Amino acid sequence: MTEPLRIDIVSDVMCPWCIIGYRQLSAALEASGTAHEVHWHPFELNPQMPAEGQNTREHIMEKYGSTPEQSEQSRQQMKALGDSLGFDFAWTDDSRMHNTFNTHQLLHWADTQGRRHDLKMALFTAHFTDQRNLSDDNVLADIAAEIGLNREEALAVLDDQRFANDVRAAETFWQQQGISGVPAVVFDRKHLVTGAQGVENYTNILSQIAKLKS
Template sequence: MTNLHVDIVSDIACPWCAIGYARLEQAMATLAGELELDIEWHAFELNPNPESKPQPILQALSRKYGRSEAEMEAAQANMIEVATGLGLNFSKMQERYTANTFNGHRLVKWAAEQGKQTAMKQALFDAYFGHAENVEDTEVLLRCVESIGLDTEAAQQVLDSDAFADAVRSDEARYQQAGVSSVPAFIVNNQYLISGAQEPAYLVEALREIAQQK
């Protein structure tokens, strides 16, 4: 069986990142027994200023893209439909507030050392999009840790320190310098870039083609 390494550059606050990974999971299921994917998550922050005050998401997106809140609500409704079809919980997507995700990314790095990087990422996606929880809040972060069976006391020690801060900043600098300006971005075998939340069928064919290049 052929093995491919996939680096996923994403943000916890990015709905298309959650959708993109769910589509990748479907592609992986199709490719089971043919290709094996080794996944590694990397940090990207849509709201990198830790001092910015949380804003209602529709208001913030309207300001960012210069479109009406009604237009943004319609766009979000489309994403909710897509996500629901993939089995994701996006039920509170339009009730969420903007959030700085730096500490969440640190916990994803920490969880990686215990083989639960993807589970941590998915728990954070669910908290933010499914429950409109504040993923800057320590209690929310620790509940996510507990939900995947990791030690909340150890996670609290991470949050109380600067642990993994350099790793998160290194990710952000590395991929910014590499030209990644939007997420999700899937880099396969450090060579091939797949941008955006592509459909499972597209991913299957792209990954097969890449595997043939090895």
Template sequence: MPDTARIPIRLRIDFVSDVVCPWCAIGLASLEQALARTQGEVEADVHFRPFELNPQLAAEGEDIGEHLAKKYGLSAEQLAQNHERIRERGATLGFTFSPERRRIYNTFDAHRLLHWAGVEGGQRELKHALLRAYFSDGQDVSDHDTLVRIAGDSGLSADRAREILASDAYADAVRAEEQFYLRSGIQGVPAVIIDQKHLISGGQPVEVFERALRQIAAGR
């Protein structure tokens, strides 16, 4: 009897995001659950691409409430409502948003480490660790000691991470990627690009990603 087992379709996914973007954490959790649902049909090579929501932010960051009120003109009540909506969405996906998050930080160095992790392997583990560190544990993801520890805990070389952070390593590569996506019309994140031509924007529900993955795979 011939083997009629279906061979999974391999898709490339570029996940453009920032590590201090709550909808990026939600979008990633949704995407990964969609990939779990389509296991056996789809195999994905996921690449995490840099996008800074606040590239001009100082190293010490800003109070999160003041920052969002200034950027979006939201009242304290609106901010609280948004945070609760995000917390509830995260909870349904198994991701914890801590109420202790008080500041927003510059993420350029975190993106440099993510670029390095993409070269070395272990990029997804580092991405998850950075999102948990910031959103669940309220840690400063611009602080070099914190970043070194997170890299080491993610299975990367802590010594090499410290060397990278003490230098300009991967800075040009990260800036080039950021400019590429800006020129491509990406203005907000997450932006999930499948096979370099299908764009899904925002922290969509699992079902949206699942349907898109199946449709794109069927078209292949």
């Protein structure tokens, strides 16, 4: 029996292309019937982001030098892609970017209970669809509780920062592998693909990997 394909995904829940890319990859995996296991890893798009976060449009214009028109065009493009993949981007003028170091610590904790993937999906929805404040530890604990994790323990994890060193070590490891942008997807521990590739491209990649493994 063939082992499931290992897929490591380095990403940040602030990254719209990460959920788009994952949904595209997921569609390709389903269509091809590929047995697989997904492992999520931390990356901070904005490690210097202050605790209170920043208006998303303002941040994008500052970081990439884009105009308000370009920013709106990009949002519309991502919204259309999201709709086609069953994911709702519901940006507003008040949408905010957040510092995600605590988010990654909570994901690390969820992984100790086999729930990292579920929490990751819930956080993408909380941020992009529901516009919840991921800078707020109480909100993060609420989201954990909504998928059946212990809210008090989630708050304790964030309060004492017990997984801070583990998250830093994981971030450093992937940076040392040359990862400087996300999503970064590593198939079978050796084939790196960056960016949201589209369902067709992911399907082709899976087919090529299957041939290499056969």
